[in-house]
Amino acid sequence: MYVFEKKKPWQKRDSGLTARIVVSFLVLTILYLVFMTVLVYIGLDFISIAAIASIMILLQWYFSDKIVLWSTGAKVVTKEQFPELHELVERIVARNGLPKPRIAVVNSRMPNAFATGKSPKSSIVAVTTGLMEELETEELEGVVAHELAHIKNRDVLVLTLASLFSTVAWYLMRFGFYGGGYGGRNRNSAGGVVLVMIVAIVTWFVSFLIIRAISRYREFVADRDGALMTGKPTKLANALLKISGTMKRIPTQDLRQVEGMNAFFIIPALSGDSFSSLFSTHPPVQQRVQKLMEMEAAMS
Amino acid sequence: MPKSDSDILFSISSAHITMETKLGLKVSGRCAVTFKTMSGSVFYEMEQDLRRFMDTLRPEFDLAFRAVTDQYGYLWVILEGSRIEDLLAGLTAASGIVEEKGFSDQLLAAVFEFRSERKSGGHSYLIYNFKRNNFYPFVPLDQKSRDTEEEMKIMSAVGEEIPFERDMGLWYPMWDLPLRSLV
Numbered sequence: 001m002y003v004f005e006k007k008k009p010w011q012k013r014d015s016g017l018t019a020r021i022v023v024s025f026l027v028l029t030i031l032y033l034v035f036m037t038v039l040v041y042i043g044l045d046f047i048s049i050a051a052i053a054s055i056m057i058l059l060q061w062y063f064s065d066k067i068v069l070w071s072t073g074a075k076v077v078t079k080e081q082f083p084e085l086h087e088l089v090e091r092i093v094a095r096n097g098l099p100k101p102r103i104a105v106v107n108s109r110m111p112n113a114f115a116t117g118k119s120p121k122s123s124i125v126a127v128t129t130g131l132m133e134e135l136e137t138e139e140l141e142g143v144v145a146h147e148l149a150h151i152k153n154r155d156v157l158v159l160t161l162a163s164l165f166s167t168v169a170w171y172l173m174r175f176g177f178y179g180g181g182y183g184g185r186n187r188n189s190a191g192g193v194v195l196v197m198i199v200a201i202v203t204w205f206v207s208f209l210i211i212r213a214i215s216r217y218r219e220f221v222a223d224r225d226g227a228l229m230t231g232k233p234t235k236l237a238n239a240l241l242k243i244s245g246t247m248k249r250i251p252t253q254d255l256r257q258v259e260g261m262n263a264f265f266i267i268p269a270l271s272g273d274s275f276s277s278l279f280s281t282h283p284p285v286q287q288r289v290q291k292l293m294e295m296e297a298a299m300s
Numbered sequence: 301m302p303k304s305d306s307d308i309l310f311s312i313s314s315a316h317i318t319m320e321t322k323l324g325l326k327v328s329g330r331c332a333v334t335f336k337t338m339s340g341s342v343f344y345e346m347e348q349d350l351r352r353f354m355d356t357l358r359p360e361f362d363l364a365f366r367a368v369t370d371q372y373g374y375l376w377v378i379l380e381g382s383r384i385e386d387l388l389a390g391l392t393a394a395s396g397i398v399e400e401k402g403f404s405d406q407l408l409a410a411v412f413e414f415r416s417e418r419k420s421g422g423h424s425y426l427i428y429n430f431k432r433n434n435f436y437p438f439v440p441l442d443q444k445s446r447d448t449e450e451e452m453k454i455m456s457a458v459g460e461e462i463p464f465e466r467d468m469g470l471w472y473p474m475w476d477l478p479l480r481s482l483v
Binding site: 234237238241246247249250251252253254255256257258259286289290293294296297 | 322323336370372374408409427429444445446448449451452453455456457459466468469470471472473474475
């Protein structure tokens with residue numbers, strides 16, 4: 001804990017970890033797209049642009065864990081600093097024959113966790129101090145196992161490849177239009193540009209949705225595999241309910257006391273649910289809990 | 301067309317089998333319907349009607365029945381019987397009388413009691429909320445705490461089978477249920 005004691009200013013920064021990671025990579029992607037566009041504009045040929053693009057993608061891949069650590073403020077911690085956390089991770093990896101990842105801690109009161117890394121051996125599992133405070137040991141085990149499942153399933157690679165394909169698709173399409181456009185440039189250049197814009201946006205949007213869908217699917221898989229590692233699906237379900245704040249929403253006040261307060265006339269905003277779920281990287285907590293409970297029922 | 305309260309209440313007649321096979325929760329043979337009492341002669345008449353009607357049900361359906369008023373001013377019609385169909389018939393008949401006399405706004409909840417085959421002593425409940433037309437689980441541990449884990453299991457077992465409250469923020473407990481003081 002000592003490591004973080006001096007860093008009072010960003011203790012207050014409680015904005016979501018995922019948001020910070022997404023913003024960092026989004027900024028990088030925009031920079032990257034701008035740079036590529038400039039290269040196209042100055043008239044570099046396809047081969048050299050493809051070469052530069054792949055070098056940049058490789059670099060981003062190579063430094064991905066550093067970017068994640070940097071954008072979240074996660075610090076890799078030693079066994080001396082966090083002995084219990086290290087032992088907890090060691091228990092799970094030993095039981096499941098996995099390599100032990102490096103362990104990082106984020107000093108944030110928001111309960112959260114993530115995994116990053118290019119290969120199972122070089123990966124990092126990070127948890128926030130809030131997560132360790134709020135969860136009981138078995139629940140924390142569930143969350144760590146979920147992250148270890150992401151590593152085992154190489155989800156970082158899967159998602160990077162998925163986004164890579166969308167980038168490549170984007171460029172192929174742009175080159176296709178430019179390549180074919182030279183001859184007829186004077187005829188309908190304005191219409192051509194609009195068409196390129198529309199197709200580009202559609203391509204981007206579709207790949208965006210596909211990546212989100214893959215990501216949600218990988219979450220379910222990681223829930224399942226993580227629960228298999230610990231053998232306790234309900235503990236992960238409990239942890240999810242605590243992290244999402246759902247647990248706190250289950251009331252303790254008696255129905256007969258609240259009855260007069262018209263509590264039941266508040267219609268939950270269900271209509272927006274299916275729409276927003278298309279865009280989210282994680283499936284709704286209730287759905288994940290439901291699946292974990294079904295697992296528990298099948299196991300017992 | 302929206303389903304009536306009694307249609308939804310009757311969905312328990314199949315869901316209780318799922319509760320038993322999946323979770324080892326058996327119908328305890330007790331259930332209840334509760335509504336807020338009012339002053340006034342019309343309400344009083346309805347209450348008398350209800351009591352008379354329940355008395356006539358007794359020999360026909362093999363049901364024991366009792367009425368209790370709790371500290372919140374709610375009248376509980378508590379039924380005890382060995383067959384779930386009889387319990388449901390009695391329950392819908394009782395709530396039907398309350399609705400018929402124009403007091404449907406007073407109806408709060410119907411409660412079904414289950415006892416665990418796996419754990420001794422503990423009771424689990426399915427609460428039907430008349431205002432929301434759906435069920436939610438309630439598993440009290442002691443005076444003021446509940447077994448959320450067990451409640452989740454109930455949701456996963458019967459959540460698709462019967463109209464279920466998806467918003468856990470509306471799973472209001474009912475402490476000190478008067479069901480058990482029967483006997």
